[in-house]
Amino acid sequence: MAKRAMTVDDSKTMRDMVAFTLRGAGFEVAQAEDGKQALTLLASTQVDVLITDLNMPVMDGVTLIRALRADPKWRALPILMLTTESDANKKAEGRSAGATGWLVKPFNPEKLIEVVNRVCG
């Protein structure tokens, strides 16, 4: 069965890039525009890896990570955060909230696949 990924980002460009890249690597990819939407979708779906932006309206990435880690169902879910160089503090916050890894934007598709493979079994 194909592995499933979810990309959470308020930028459709970023979601499309992540989705396109991961589909090419054999993933099924779900998309959510913010943390809240991701949680709603996750209530009824199974994913093997989640890639989230940190700066989002409604619910930001760090809050999403915390919420997921608080739920036993998602405690072992590999979560990657998309950060930028200027996000050092946010990154640390996401890390302590329970993010598995991170990826600095902009990234190239190969790097994304490599990082996803590193955290997702």
Next chain:
Amino acid sequence: MSGNVFDHLKSTYFQECSELLDQVYTHLTALDDGDSDPDTVHGIFRGIHSIKGGGGAFGFDRMVAFAHVFETLLDLLRDGKVVLNKDLLGLLLRATDALSDLIAAERTGVPAAAGFETAVRAELDEAASLPSAPTPSAPVRSVAAQPASGQPGLYRIQLQPHETLFKNASEPLLLMRELRRLGPITVVADLARLPGLDALDPESAYIGWTIELTTDASAARIEEIFEFVNDQCDLTITPAGVSAVPELEPEPEEAAPTPVASAVAVATTKPDSPDARRAEQPAAAQTVRVDVEKVDRLVNLVGELVINQAMLVQLGATLPSDMCPGLITGLETLSQHLRELQEGVMAIRTQPVKSVFSRMPRLVRELSSQLGKEAKLFISGEGTEIDKTVIEQLADPLTHLLRNAIDHGIEQPSDRVAQGKPAQGRIHLAAEHRSGRIVIEVSDDGRGIDRARVLARARTRGLVEPDAQPSEEEIDNLIFLPGFSTAETVSNISGRGVGMDVVRRNIQALGGRVTVQARQGAGSRFLLSLPLTLAILDGMIVAVGRESYIVPLTNIVESLRPRRQDINAVVGSGDVVAIRGEYVPLLYLAKHFGVPDAVTDASHGIVVVVENEGTGQVGLVVDELLGQQQVVVKSLEANYGEVEGIGGATILGNGRVALILDIAGLRSASAPGRASRGETRRNSNGHAVAALQ
């Protein structure tokens, strides 16, 4: 990534950029209005941040570099390290403009002039550098020893996870899988830290590993694999044979190993925290982005369906009613559904006017400060939806009207105070649905229209007969005449060679009309009435000989059958008809289009009086009125060529093509003194009809 998909992503990105910029402008305007909600600044930051993030992926380095500087300043503002004032707000607006231009440059592929953003960028840098904000550099862990680069080597990797490793869903097994991609490995587990079963926490990591890897990859490459666990384990990577450097102590944990139970406590957000409040807001509406071309194809197809259905109904009507009763009912249901389908499809093309309204506040802000005036823009009805094409064409006329309001309408603050008005002028921009059309209002509380001056100016320009006594309304509307300018001295704000006549022409091109109401000293009010869509038009079908033409309903004033004695010939300008004491010139459509076997005597036919702002009334002589109908507009230019006096074509229920009249074009084409050119056009029109049938 294949080119096509990449282009698609790019176009999504640019569309997103324009939406983000709109949001940023809206937030900036809110700041200007004294909004101090931290979410507003955060929203601006997020917008610029998203633009930068996507731009980097496409390699738009110049734009990204600029966005980065911009973002740095916004970050400081967000953290309260920079204080917002009027100067800073101006800078943010200018920076947004510059960014917008840089994005446009990437989109069009025409690079912006070298160094055009340098000045703003320097200002941003300066504004951001006032507080010394050192960027904390992330501590970098060193690897024990440099590898013998390029040559296959043996590495010994010792990995002892902290107990908290699993808290972040990290999985050592996957790391070994990654290592194995670099070369063969042998793994030895170290169970020294594994507690007895009674003390074992299944969610803690205890087992350590010693891994030997033979690879030609660099130590940096190996270290990269451990990038995400580096801070959660004791890790040493040593070329085999060299013992691990003992002084590489594990950094003290930020917090003592956290049991899972407390991690849960951390994760439960306090209900009054901002994050939790934000989370309660409803999720953004679900949208689908669709290429406009696809929608247009749909609109076209529905148009064809409507025509088809009209044909079927006509055919059905010829059948005896008892022959197939089910067919008639079926056709009626079909008509009803089709109408709904048509409305639904048209609704896809509509957009809230907000996209154009949101650009206006800053225009007002900048212009008024440039002119030393005080003005504030109030917007309402920005959620009103209107056809996308119409929206795109609205920006120019609205900009001009607002410029006009500030330049000519709103007085200097001191003058206003002297007249008992508040020093700050008020300008309203409103949109609303009104009986199948959209009405946009631009009003101000300025000096209104000085009718005496307007009339005098019109007289000196020969726009009004010296002895004519036009009504107040007529005087107000004189400002829409070509070449009219009220400004005594043309200022560089509104006097750019573009007058109100251009506004009127633009609005008319959209099938709309402009009117003005003014009260001297109390301001003026411009009303733009626009159709909901350009693809469908309410028309009157008229017969001329064996041809049918469509007259847009918005142009029709009245229709009548004139008496013989009311028709007079005037030398040099053809026939006129007297209607309630006014003389209206007649235009014989049959003669104009060269249609044979048509009524040539107006008293035997019907005169449809049409009006078009700026050109006055004209009576079209036709054989008869066939009825009113919504018609689907097909472009003639796209299929044949541009014909003066014809706005497009449509297909009627009987399958015949009918040309849609363009009243303004028709009027100028038939104007006296152009008869010879009219002759040739008539011929080409004959071809146009033939080609379409």
